[in-house]
Amino acid sequence: MSDLRELYQEVIMDHNRSPRNYGSLEDANRTAEGFNPLCGDQLQVYLYVNNDAIIEEVRFEGKGCAISTASASIMTETLRGRSAEDAERYFQAFCALATGDGETFDQNLDLGKLEVLNGVREYPARVKCATLAWHTLRAALRGDKTPVKTE
Amino acid sequence: MGVPTSVSSSAAPGLDLDAIRNDFPVLHQQVHGHPLVYLDNGASAQKPEAVIQMIADYYCKDHANVHRGVHTLSQRATDRYEGVRGKVRDFIHAESTNEIVYVRGTTEAINLVASSYGQAFVGPEDEVLVTEMEHHSNIVPWQLLCERTNATLKVVPFDDRGELILDRYRDILNERTRIVAITQVSNALGTINPVRDMIAMAHDAGAVVLVDGAQAVPHMSVDVTALDCDFYAFSGHKLYGPTGIGVLYGRESLLDAMPPWQGGGEMIMQVRFDGTEYNELPYKFEAGTPDIAGVVGLGAAIDYVAGLGLDLIDEHEQQLLAYATARAAEQSGMRVIGTASDKAAILSFELDGIHPHDVGTVLDHEGIAVRTGHHCAMPVMEHFGVPATVRASFGLYNTHAEIDRLFGAIDKAQELFGQ
Numbered sequence A: 001m002s003d004l005r006e007l008y009q010e011v012i013m014d015h016n017r018s019p020r021n022y023g024s025l026e027d028a029n030r031t032a033e034g035f036n037p038l039c040g041d042q043l044q045v046y047l048y049v050n051n052d053a054i055i056e057e058v059r060f061e062g063k064g065c066a067i068s069t070a071s072a073s074i075m076t077e078t079l080r081g082r083s084a085e086d087a088e089r090y091f092q093a094f095c096a097l098a099t100g101d102g103e104t105f106d107q108n109l110d111l112g113k114l115e116v117l118n119g120v121r122e123y124p125a126r127v128k129c130a131t132l133a134w135h136t137l138r139a140a141l142r143g144d145k146t147p148v149k150t151e
Numbered sequence B: 001m002g003v004p005t006s007v008s009s010s011a012a013p014g015l016d017l018d019a020i021r022n023d024f025p026v027l028h029q030q031v032h033g034h035p036l037v038y039l040d041n042g043a044s045a046q047k048p049e050a051v052i053q054m055i056a057d058y059y060c061k062d063h064a065n066v067h068r069g070v071h072t073l074s075q076r077a078t079d080r081y082e083g084v085r086g087k088v089r090d091f092i093h094a095e096s097t098n099e100i101v102y103v104r105g106t107t108e109a110i111n112l113v114a115s116s117y118g119q120a121f122v123g124p125e126d127e128v129l130v131t132e133m134e135h136h137s138n139i140v141p142w143q144l145l146c147e148r149t150n151a152t153l154k155v156v157p158f159d160d161r162g163e164l165i166l167d168r169y170r171d172i173l174n175e176r177t178r179i180v181a182i183t184q185v186s187n188a189l190g191t192i193n194p195v196r197d198m199i200a201m202a203h204d205a206g207a208v209v210l211v212d213g214a215q216a217v218p219h220m221s222v223d224v225t226a227l228d229c230d231f232y233a234f235s236g237h238k239l240y241g242p243t244g245i246g247v248l249y250g251r252e253s254l255l256d257a258m259p260p261w262q263g264g265g266e267m268i269m270q271v272r273f274d275g276t277e278y279n280e281l282p283y284k285f286e287a288g289t290p291d292i293a294g295v296v297g298l299g300a301a302i303d304y305v306a307g308l309g310l311d312l313i314d315e316h317e318q319q320l321l322a323y324a325t326a327r328a329a330e331q332s333g334m335r336v337i338g339t340a341s342d343k344a345a346i347l348s349f350e351l352d353g354i355h356p357h358d359v360g361t362v363l364d365h366e367g368i369a370v371r372t373g374h375h376c377a378m379p380v381m382e383h384f385g386v387p388a389t390v391r392a393s394f395g396l397y398n399t400h401a402e403i404d405r406l407f408g409a410i411d412k413a414q415e416l417f418g419q
């Protein structure tokens, strides 16, 4: 059980129980849908990006496991107020963290709370749960119309 | 939380579980430091030594291509390949080996019928009928057929216990219904459908019936003649046999009337550029070099299961199901999905406040293999308003003690998630 706690850290449990920035965003100007066909998880990401390419608002909505819900929730906290360019750097860094791929890791970036999700690298079947929100965010920033799939 | 009820924990008389478990090498291993409990039989069952050895034996001694040579090995391979066809015929009580077509699995069997029979006998005004509880492999081939032919796909709903609503079935059947495609046992719910009555009703309406037997053959004895079905499909790998091999049973008169599906070697009598003459049944539907080793392994699996006796297997699994169901009823925060009165050994459930995926990870940590997800039956998930369920599906080698392990792990998941 003790090593399960490394995956399901208290911060993750907390964000799963009470996800931050949950719900739709009426004046969103970027949205995308993400879908994990393996487990049926589904998620929407809503963004309001201003003229200076700053993410002023970011919210999410959907059904998912503790890992995907917590990941989405922490992502929204991390990205609010950051530039779209920063978001891309965080995307790269987070994917490297989740897959345990140290090579592409950006040392200058403080991942903060996102670090609690590093336990998923021990669970290959769960990595996609952690990265679904991030892939969906990226699709929203790029204006992709087709839903994101994690397979 | 779950206190075991006074359900007997002894195996059915006649089924020696210790001996049976010794027949399955894969069961004897640790996963995450715990002895493996394999409860994902609905997805694919494990293989007894007899199957594994039979395949090795075939490759060590007798392999050659079938129906192709006068040499000794080719004859031996052909004998083994055709010998199994007779076993399959007897196993499902078909009348003739002409009615037994080897395919890759249930999915391919259904696609064969949808393509060949469907293309020849289904037209624009016609209807094809499936149920709301079908596996995607018994939905999508019919959707493709309907797209090609402009026929209409109709769906028989089920109620909240997971039983088909037969009055609705009766209403939907009509003289335009060409094909009814139903599963005998639902992989997501465990429901055993009254296919015999449903087949009779379909025949009264003039339709032919395909039964998806993927989840039925491992659990109960099947008699296609008594069922009077027109097509029956199943997969070897769910019957303790190899992957990559399955069977399509088809009524001889129908198979005769159907055009070939794939073209190639084996399925021809004479090839000329001004017209090719097709081979007789069942070879007309077996183009190309088949999975000979798979067939040989399937034969060993049938021998194994028939040797234990499907009645005893069924009795044992029903005891497991009853025990698991009773424990589930006592477990707080657990909802069983699929509560039909007639069920095969499948327990689909969800736990309050814990996503099935997380349950799956916790159970895996305890060495317990279950399936989590939509079980290739998304319409079933939609009916119950859940994205996914956890599914424990029992096989002939599972024990009451393993069900105790399952519930012990469920306790741990609930504890971890504070439920």
Ligand SMILES: Cc1ncc(COP(=O)(O)O)c(C=O)c1O
Residues within 6 Å of the ligand: B042, B043, B104, B105, B106, B107, B108, B135, B137, B138, B183, B185, B186, B187, B212, B214, B215, B235, B376
């Ligand atoms: C009811 C049912 N039908 C069809 C299938 C498809 O079987 P296969 O993947 O072996 O072709 C399955 C297997 O998951 C099943 O459970």
